[in-house]
Amino acid sequence: EKQLAADMPFNPNKPGEYGDASRTPAEGDHHQPSTHAATGSTSSEIVSSDKVGSGTPPQGENPTVAPLDRVRVDPADRHLTTNQGVPVADNQHSLKIGLRGPTAMEDFILREKITHFDHERIPERVVHARGSAAHGFFEAYDDFSSLTRAAPFAAKGKQTPVFVRFSTVAGERGSTDVARDVRGFAVKFYTDEGNWDLVGNNIPVFFIQDAMKFPDLVHAAKPEPHHAMPQAATAHDTFWDFAGLSPEIAHMLMWVMSDRAIPRSYRTMQGFGVHTFRMINAQGESRFVKFHWTPLQGTHSLVWDEAVRISGADPDFHRRDLWEAIESGNFPEWELGLQIFTEEQAASFPFDILDATKLVPEELVPLTPVGRLVLNRNPDNFFAETEQVAFCTAHIVPGIDFSNDPLLQGRNHSYLDTQITRLGGPNFHEIPINSPVVQIQNNQRDGFHRQAIARGRVNYEPNSLGGGCPFQAGKRGFTSFPERFTTEDKVRGNPELFAEHYGQARLFYNSQTPAEQAHIANAFRFELTRVQTPMVRQRILALLANVDDALAAKVAEGLGMDVPEPLPRDYQGEVPEYAPSPALSLLSRPGETGVRTRRVAILVAPGVDGTQVGKLYAGLLKSGAVPRLVGNMLGKVKAADGAALDVEISLEAGPSVMYDGMIVPDGAADGLARNAHAIDFVREQYRHCKPILVLGSGADLLSKAMIPTALPDGSPDPALLVDGKLDAFEAALAGHRAFVRETDPPMV
Numbered sequence: 001e002k003q004l005a006a007d008m009p010f011n012p013n014k015p016g017e018y019g020d021a022s023r024t025p026a027e028g029d030h031h032q033p034s035t036h037a038a039t040g041s042t043s044s045e046i047v048s049s050d051k052v053g054s055g056t057p058p059q060g061e062n063p064t065v066a067p068l069d070r071v072r073v074d075p076a077d078r079h080l081t082t083n084q085g086v087p088v089a090d091n092q093h094s095l096k097i098g099l100r101g102p103t104a105m106e107d108f109i110l111r112e113k114i115t116h117f118d119h120e121r122i123p124e125r126v127v128h129a130r131g132s133a134a135h136g137f138f139e140a141y142d143d144f145s146s147l148t149r150a151a152p153f154a155a156k157g158k159q160t161p162v163f164v165r166f167s168t169v170a171g172e173r174g175s176t177d178v179a180r181d182v183r184g185f186a187v188k189f190y191t192d193e194g195n196w197d198l199v200g201n202n203i204p205v206f207f208i209q210d211a212m213k214f215p216d217l218v219h220a221a222k223p224e225p226h227h228a229m230p231q232a233a234t235a236h237d238t239f240w241d242f243a244g245l246s247p248e249i250a251h252m253l254m255w256v257m258s259d260r261a262i263p264r265s266y267r268t269m270q271g272f273g274v275h276t277f278r279m280i281n282a283q284g285e286s287r288f289v290k291f292h293w294t295p296l297q298g299t300h301s302l303v304w305d306e307a308v309r310i311s312g313a314d315p316d317f318h319r320r321d322l323w324e325a326i327e328s329g330n331f332p333e334w335e336l337g338l339q340i341f342t343e344e345q346a347a348s349f350p351f352d353i354l355d356a357t358k359l360v361p362e363e364l365v366p367l368t369p370v371g372r373l374v375l376n377r378n379p380d381n382f383f384a385e386t387e388q389v390a391f392c393t394a395h396i397v398p399g400i401d402f403s404n405d406p407l408l409q410g411r412n413h414s415y416l417d418t419q420i421t422r423l424g425g426p427n428f429h430e431i432p433i434n435s436p437v438v439q440i441q442n443n444q445r446d447g448f449h450r451q452a453i454a455r456g457r458v459n460y461e462p463n464s465l466g467g468g469c470p471f472q473a474g475k476r477g478f479t480s481f482p483e484r485f486t487t488e489d490k491v492r493g494n495p496e497l498f499a500e501h502y503g504q505a506r507l508f509y510n511s512q513t514p515a516e517q518a519h520i521a522n523a524f525r526f527e528l529t530r531v532q533t534p535m536v537r538q539r540i541l542a543l544l545a546n547v548d549d550a551l552a553a554k555v556a557e558g559l560g561m562d563v564p565e566p567l568p569r570d571y572q573g574e575v576p577e578y579a580p581s582p583a584l585s586l587l588s589r590p591g592e593t594g595v596r597t598r599r600v601a602i603l604v605a606p607g608v609d610g611t612q613v614g615k616l617y618a619g620l621l622k623s624g625a626v627p628r629l630v631g632n633m634l635g636k637v638k639a640a641d642g643a644a645l646d647v648e649i650s651l652e653a654g655p656s657v658m659y660d661g662m663i664v665p666d667g668a669a670d671g672l673a674r675n676a677h678a679i680d681f682v683r684e685q686y687r688h689c690k691p692i693l694v695l696g697s698g699a700d701l702l703s704k705a706m707i708p709t710a711l712p713d714g715s716p717d718p719a720l721l722v723d724g725k726l727d728a729f730e731a732a733l734a735g736h737r738a739f740v741r742e743t744d745p746p747m748v
């Protein structure tokens, strides 16, 4: 035994527990026995081993919060062991009584392996089950301590580590990334004063105003309970039934029926804290704030027809996009902007800032840029990090505080509570991804899966036996903003302005470009067509009649119905009139990264102009785009000059929806035209308004696919370039889509 421990340390992190080391105290400071009376060390701890250490960690240290390195595991050059560290000789065969006999109960290795496997799954999140995450940092542009004492804003250039998880809401863990849905945008800041979670969405308003309604909203949106359909979709009766009976949803419906709900990428979404929060400086002065994340990549979305096809072609579309961007060094970046306003300003707004169905128009309170968020590292392990991360709106730090938004107040309960089932107990804060980077010291004890080994006999406060430690932080600690309340009755109900549901729904609709407005109407038509109960459709039309006559009429026409009487309004006052807010259009933020990471298909077939292909490929790479040679099948394609080109992906495996734009080089059309996948490819690129460049005889593929080269009104198509230059194509690609090409129904 001695021999084994001394000569063969199977895991160098845990050298032998037996042998001489267990009797002789090891050298070094950290092995000195404690002299602190409060630790309650017994003399047996002085007899230390490398496993138990000396029993005296450096004062104040709590290694459960050390960097993730402490738990990263790398199997290189290691042999298999059981969970008890026993070397495993044979991982292929169970232990049998004779080769054809029964398996021995004694086979502890088999049983351990199977038992662990049997318990590999944990419950998925009750909402936002499907998600993807990355590490990064937040960097403050300046010292904002006059606004807040929150640690991330304390100094110019200060960096705070973050972990960010994006998600859909309704779908289950394995559902498609590109469902029509709100996206979660949850940021965990590991600040110097504890973890701050900003648990937001890519839409600045919400469906409901009071947490009391959340379980009903989610039940209605999730698959219907009798047959568990449909997956990851609101296009069914129960959601729209709930919606029509909850007119506060009007504003949010405009957003979720808009292209915001089908983003091109997590990287091209805005994020919002949604609620009004407070920021408080060291002098105790408070301001209200709204949080906005603005992507440097621009705000871009899919078109619905494309999203439907991506769900089949690559349901991991957003996960893959985020992963690949970070792996390739194209670190996505967002600017954090704050809308900062006082209580007096808030009182003058024509809406209530505690109402999560309302936004503060940027024209009313412009954004103050305060820093940037950069995601620069993919997780090592999806389960350990992305799945086990636990966000909670109640995780705030000194300098930040809540408002009385009743949705937020309810959330503050829900998030901590839900982790207790999902992560199996109250110690989820010790899971490495959730632990702060600062020390945890308190008298909370025990519970399932406890990691920290709290020392001493004192687990209460106040105490004298522990020298009063850990002690209250006093002024350094978190103090709630001392908001003053007048004496009011305890009631269930809403403030008056909560009853006004249509002014901002109209504001949003009126702020969209015609193409975006058309997409909203089409989305309503699609969803309500899927609804089976005419009365449910009717009620939504009645709701829309309160928002915009033309929209209601268009949706009604699409459903073959008449617009009914508008829903009765709860609010007796005047509906506020808002001037359109261009900031609410997705198209107002084209981004600063141009064609970087945009995927371009170069279609190739035997006889293609190889030199031209080489130049296009190199040119696109140089601009940071991602070109791919797409052909009939994998293998070599002989170019006109005899050179061999490697097809990177086939038309079948890499269909049109995987690309932001396409090029048909000279000489490629003949070899492609007999493949219906190639015809579909061009037609879909066209229908989805993507830039197309055709060179020389490449144009033949357009005519084979019956693509019009001019717009319906006869004017030239700005994104269909016949014998155009690569520069012009790249400009169109940076512009993302040419919606001017769209017709309803599609002509191509």
Ligand code: HDD
Pocket (backbone or CB within 6 Å): 125, 126, 127, 128, 131, 165, 166, 167, 183, 184, 185, 186, 199, 200, 201, 205, 206, 210, 211, 214, 273, 274, 275, 356, 389, 390, 391, 407, 410, 411, 414, 415, 416, 418, 419
């Ligand atoms: Fe929530 C998860 C965002 C209202 C209850 N929510 C969750 C996540 C995001 C949001 C991004 C996923 C976090 C992650 O990646 O792990 N939720 C929002 C926003 C809301 C909102 C922006 C409105 C402004 N949520 C809301 C209400 C309640 C919840 C009103 C309950 C009263 N949300 C939860 C939850 C979840 C959750 C049940 C499921 C998993 C989790 O928390 O950790 O507690």
